[in-house]
Amino acid sequence: MSVKGLIFDLDGVLVDTAKYHFMAWKRLAKEHGVDLNDGYAEPLKGISRKDALEILLDLTGISMSGVEKLRALDKKNSWYLEYIMDIDESAVFEGVLEFLDLVKSLGYKTAIGSTSDNSSLILECTGLTRFFDVIIDGYKVTKPKPDPEVYLVGAKELQLDPSECVVFEDAVAGVNSAKTARMKVIGVSRTGSLEGADKVITTFSGLDEKILDF
DSSP states (O other): OOOEEEEOOOOOTTOOOOHHHHHHHHHHHTTTTTTOOOGGGGGTTTHHHHHHHHHHHHHHOOOOHHHHHHHHHHHHHHHHHHHHOOOOOOGGGHHHHHHHHHHHHTTOOEEEEOOOOHHHHHHHHHHHHGGGGGOOOTOOOOSOOOOHHHHHHHHHHTTTTGGGEEEEEHHHHHHHHHTHHHHHHHEEOOTOOOOOOEEEOOOOOTGGGGGGOO
């Protein structure tokens, strides 16, 4: 396979924002008398707010009406935005800037593939916008991961066949999204394991173009 395009999820892959999402979910659960430990973080990653809320309710036994769910989703996003107001380049994971510089110098096309509405804000605040030819976010797609829409749209806007694209993902839902889109997946996992990924890295530090050999 000739790799021509790289599509990156944002939260938890390039930027350490996953912790802020979980802080907001913890705050929401606390309002309902439930303390979330870190074991709840993984099931809530890489999916839409709506899906994450349903999983949270199922795992904790918290009950909400339809109206209460809508209010809870608004609260969660407001708190998340509150937490990331001061985010800057220091939130970018080690090695990311160097790797993005490298792949751009080698001529790879690059895109962000996120279903979050907040992607552009985070990219601007962290100084990452300049590295990407295309930004796919929640304003361009309607179906959350694991639906392949976000990555198929990314390939289309890069003017590439999906088989020419490699995706960097940190969540199983995102891996499934990319695989359904017929793309190779490099998992980004601090534990060194991510179900379904073709390769897994623990850090971008020291990474070179050989990781793109498939």
